[in-house]
Amino acid sequence: MSAHNLPKSRAEIVELLRRHRISPTQQRVEIAQIVLSKPQHLSADEVLALANQRGSRVSKATVYNTMGLFARVGLVREVIVDPSKVFYDSNVSEHHHFYNLDTGELTDIPAGAVELGSLPDLPQGTEAAGVDVIIRVRSSGAVGA
Amino acid sequence: MSAHNLPKSRAEIVELLRRHRISPTQQRVEIAQIVLSKPQHLSADEVLALANQRGSRVSKATVYNTMGLFARVGLVREVIVDPSKVFYDSNVSEHHHFYNLDTGELTDIPAGAVELGSLPDLPQGTEAAGVDVIIRVRSSGAVGA
DNA sequence: CTGCTTGCAAAGGCTTTGCAGAACA
DNA sequence: TGTTCTGCAAAGCCTTTGCAAGCAG
Numbered sequence: 001m002s003a004h005n006l007p008k009s010r011a012e013i014v015e016l017l018r019r020h021r022i023s024p025t026q027q028r029v030e031i032a033q034i035v036l037s038k039p040q041h042l043s044a045d046e047v048l049a050l051a052n053q054r055g056s057r058v059s060k061a062t063v064y065n066t067m068g069l070f071a072r073v074g075l076v077r078e079v080i081v082d083p084s085k086v087f088y089d090s091n092v093s094e095h096h097h098f099y100n101l102d103t104g105e106l107t108d109i110p111a112g113a114v115e116l117g118s119l120p121d122l123p124q125g126t127e128a129a130g131v132d133v134i135i136r137v138r139s140s141g142a143v144g145a
Numbered sequence: 146m147s148a149h150n151l152p153k154s155r156a157e158i159v160e161l162l163r164r165h166r167i168s169p170t171q172q173r174v175e176i177a178q179i180v181l182s183k184p185q186h187l188s189a190d191e192v193l194a195l196a197n198q199r200g201s202r203v204s205k206a207t208v209y210n211t212m213g214l215f216a217r218v219g220l221v222r223e224v225i226v227d228p229s230k231v232f233y234d235s236n237v238s239e240h241h242h243f244y245n246l247d248t249g250e251l252t253d254i255p256a257g258a259v260e261l262g263s264l265p266d267l268p269q270g271t272e273a274a275g276v277d278v279i280i281r282v283r284s285s286g287a288v289g290a
Numbered sequence: 291c292t293g294c295t296t297g298c299a300a301a302g303g304c305t306t307t308g309c310a311g312a313a314c315a
Numbered sequence: 316t317g318t319t320c321t322g323c324a325a326a327g328c329c330t331t332t333g334c335a336a337g338c339a340g
Contacts, residue, residue, distance in 0.1 A: 131279070205298090310321105311322090
């Protein structure tokens, strides 16, 4: 599963949203076009900025609603690496991340470059919902404290 | 390295702080006693609550300052799993976490239960600062949406 | 003494919420 | 036409900051 090949045309987006039982309103389609156009990591604020920049009139509230909705249905993945903001990753296939503490840059770890053996036993009464691996890095030469 | 055996006596705490070049003020010692007394995951708010509950007069600002300081010197580890708050882990040795999305509970993954092969090549110009593995789980039977 | 710390309250940044008007089916 | 969605602004939560008073060495 997974591997939508990041559609672009309005029609494809509409189709994609419908498939996820999301009614394709104008704003959702615009946001989807922006976010799903290519593999990328965007904060809510960046999505809003890109939308405005494209001339779409979308409000902050709608961006949050929409990204939350997309995350819930699996169109995007939330990446939690920074306490101050959530990143949305348009690449939903299984992969992990580097997070640069100095620049705030979030990048993908090439698929298969990190191998988790088998999952450990989960706490009793729980089922797995996802595995995140984050490798925090620092720009070489960056002065600490 | 690592493996402080979670000291308890005031004298040990003072000694520990000095070793980390932190001047052992009354508040820092109290907070350290609370936090480092055993392996645990606490939010800033919980640290404050525990302090007040013990009769220590410590302000919220001081809790944040102090936990930030402790994290910087490596006395505790920040765990970022929830966009809404930071957890501080008194267990500084290398290990990973389960995070229960339904209860907000953060628990340790037994050492060695997760094996990362070798680290992948880091982005150019960066050096590793830490690796976090978070296995998100959901209470079995919890109803989604 | 001199500087580092603390505490209070205000400010700040991200996200959520309430509610009226607009769009969708 | 009934329901769902949008947008604005206000509210909320966690965290940081400014500044005067207090403690450490």
